[in-house]
Structure formats: C-alpha cells, structure tokens
Amino acid sequence: MLIARLIADPATLETALDNAGSALAAQGWAMAGAQMLDFCGDVLEIDITGGDPAGVRAILDTAFGPCDLLMSEAEIVVPQLFVSDMDSTMIGQECIDELADFAGIKPQIAAITERAMQGELDFVSALNERVGLLKGLEESAITRCLTERITPMNGARTLVATLKSRGCRTVLVTGGFHSFADPVAEMLGFERVVGNVLGVANGQLTGTLATEIVDSATKKATLDEEMAVLGDGAVSLATGDGANDIPMIEAADYGVAYHAKPKAKAAANGWIDRGDLTNVLKLLGVPQGEWVD
Numbered sequence: 084m085l086i087a088r089l090i091a092d093p094a095t096l097e098t099a100l101d102n103a104g105s106a107l108a109a110q111g112w113a114m115a116g117a118q119m120l121d122f123c124g125d126v127l128e129i130d131i132t133g134g135d136p137a138g139v140r141a142i143l144d145t146a147f148g149p150c151d152l153l154m155s156e157a158e159i160v161v162p163q164l165f166v167s168d169m170d171s172t173m174i175g176q177e178c179i180d181e182l183a184d185f186a187g188i189k190p191q192i193a194a195i196t197e198r199a200m201q202g203e204l205d206f207v208s209a210l211n212e213r214v215g216l217l218k219g220l221e222e223s224a225i226t227r228c229l230t231e232r233i234t235p236m237n238g239a240r241t242l243v244a245t246l247k248s249r250g251c252r253t254v255l256v257t258g259g260f261h262s263f264a265d266p267v268a269e270m271l272g273f274e275r276v277v278g279n280v281l282g283v284a285n286g287q288l289t290g291t292l293a294t295e296i297v298d299s300a301t302k303k304a305t306l307d308e309e310m311a312v313l314g315d316g317a318v319s320l321a322t323g324d325g326a327n328d329i330p331m332i333e334a335a336d337y338g339v340a341y342h343a344k345p346k347a348k349a350a351a352n353g354w355i356d357r358g359d360l361t362n363v364l365k366l367l368g369v370p371q372g373e374w375v376d
Contacts, residue, residue, distance in 0.1 A: 084115070084130060084131070085130070086129075086154065086155050086159055087129045087152060088368075089126070089127050089129070089143065089150045090126055090151040090152075090358060090366070091150040092150075092357075099146045099147045100129075100146075102146040106142045106146060107134060107139070110138060111133060112132065112133040112134035112138075113133055114129060114131055115130040123365045126368075136154065136156070139154065149356040151355045151362045152353055152366070153367070155336070155352065159367060160318055161251065161367050161368070161369065162319055163250065163252065163313050164306070164310060164318070164319040165243070165251050165253045166254045166256055166302070166319065166322075167255055167323065168323035169257035171200075173235065173236055173255065173271060174234060175234050176232055178233065179214075179217075180193040182220070185220060185224040192217075200324070200344050201325075202326030202344070206326070206327045210258060211292075217281075217288045218290025219287055219290070220287065221286060221287055221288075222288065225281075229263060238362070239271050240272065242360045242361060243273060245369060245375045246320075253275075254275040254309060255267065255271075255275070255276050255278075256305045257277070257278045257279075258299075260279050260280065261276065261278045261280050277301065278297055279294060280292060280294040298327065299331070302327065302331040303331045303333075306319060306321060306331050306334050319334075319335040320337045321339070322339045322341050324341050324342060324344060325347055326344060328343075337352065338350065338353060339354060340354040353366065361374065
C-alpha cells in the first residue's frame with residue numbers, strides 16, 4: 084500500500100483525481116481510497132495498491148501538478164530527525180551569489196552556482212572555483228551581506244519550531260559557509276550546523292576553504308550519523324533543492340524537494356511546488372492550530 088498526501092488547486096481537484104484514477108487503472112493499479120483530511124482541510128490523502136513508487140509519483144505529478152505532495156509506503160508520522168539544506172531552501176538566497184555581488188562578480192558566480200545545482204558540474208570543483216573568485220574581498224562584506232540580503236524562506240521558522248515542539252532533532256547542513264549558516268541556524272532554531280569555512284587572512288577572503296569541503300556525501304553522512312544516534316524505528320525528513328542534496332533526500336524516509344531543480348525532484352518522494360515550507364507540516368498531518376510560530 085502506498086499513501087500519498089497532496090495539496091493541489093481546489094478548482095481542478097476533482098478532475099485531477101479522476102485523471103489520476105484512470106492513469107493508475109491503466110497500469111493495473113488501484114486507488115483504494117481518497118479523502119480530505121479532517122485535521123488539514125486542504126490535504127487530500129490517497130491510498131494506492133499495486134503500484135511502484137516511481138510510477139505512482141509520476142502519475143500524481145502529471146495529474147495534479149503543480150502540487151505539494153508526500154508519499155510513503157507506511158503511515159505518515161512526524162519525524163524524529165529533520166535535516167535541511169540552507170540556500171534556496173531555508174533561506175531565499177544563494178549566499179555565495181549574494182556575496183559575489185559585493186565583489187562585482189555576481190553574474191559569473193551565479194552561472195556556476197546554477198549549473199552545479201542542476202547537476203551539470205561537479206560540486207567540489209564548482210565550489211572551489213567560486214570561492215577562488217572571491218579572493219581579496221573584505222571580510223566585512225559577509226556581515227553586510229547577512230544584514231542586507233539574507234532572508235528566511237516563508238514558513239521556515241514555523242516548520243523548525245513546530246518540529247522541535249514535537250521532539251524532532253533539527254540539523255542545518257550546507258555546502259555554503261558557517262559565517263552565514265551559524266546566524267541563519269540561530270535565527271531559525273536549528274540545533275546543529277554542518278558547513279564549510281571560508282579562509283580569511285588580514286581581514287580579507289583568501290580564496291580558499293579552511294576545512295574539508297561539505298558536499299553531497301557529507302550531507303548524507305550527517306543524516307546517517309544522526310539516525311544512528313536515534314536508533315531503530317526513528318523516522319527522518321530531509322529537504323533540499325539541488326543536485327547536491329540528492330543523496331540526503333534519497334536516504335531520508337521523507338525526502339522533500341523544495342521548489343527544486345528537476346534532478347532533485349526526481350530523487351524525492353515528496354515535493355513542495357506550490358506553497359511555502361508550512362505545507363510540509365500539513366503533509367505530515369500537523370493541524371495548523373498546533374503550529375509554533
């Protein structure tokens with residue numbers, strides 16, 4: 084049995100449900116039930132028998148898209164671990180792109196960032212190239228960038244605070260930099276931060292990193308490490324938007340791609356394409372009256 088919860092356009096919901104049912108039946112799969120959840124009025128839950136997860140995801144995405152969706156082979160519950168990417172997931176910006184603007188090279192760096200997020204470039208080499216272009220930038224630009232450019236994604240604070248109120252451990256893991264991630268984590272309420280460290284000397288960026296690079300493998304390893312501490316039976320949630328998040332998304336029980344690049348979405352068993360991060364709470368079945376702001 085597959086359980087799918089989704090939030091879609093109410094104006095087309097009935098037609099989309101009929102189309103999904105027909106497409107599932109054409110594959111020999113059955114829609115065993117479909118009902119709106121009483122405690123989350125705009126969430127539709129569908130029970131599907133006989134289908135493979137990838138095929139069902141594709142049918143639901145076609146029938147209801149754009150929609151926000153989470154699919155599971157077991158009952159959907161509030162997780163004990165939440166691990167999230169930062170840039171364009173928990174905040175609305177790519178920090179290195181915004182920092183590059185202070186050096187007058189944002190277009191060059193943003194182009195490399197976009198290709199890396201699409202999975203067209205190796206992340207490590209792309210990161211080293213971008214950091215190298217920042218050599219000589221005044222360290223004070225980091226503080227200015229944080230103050231003037233970096234803003235939380237809509238719903239980020241509520242998502243983190245509500246999960247923590249339910250006993251969920253929260254970890255921010257980023258291929259970006261501690262100089263941004265630490266203040267962001269404090270602002271949003273994350274309990275642990277894993278990230279890169281920019282090299283600084285004489286008040287200027289050196290164009291190098293001061294620690295071993297945090298990449299896609301590190302993100303997955305962080306999730307695995309945290310889950311090992313929690314023990315058997317724990318459930319994990321991971322959110323991200325780019326190719327660097329794929330191993331973490333695939334490893335999580337609930338891997339949610341947030342307004343993501345195509346490769347990241349294809350790897351996920353959930354995605355947010357319409358709403359903000361509070362829709363993750365709806366898909367998890369947390370009533371809005373129990374959200375923590």
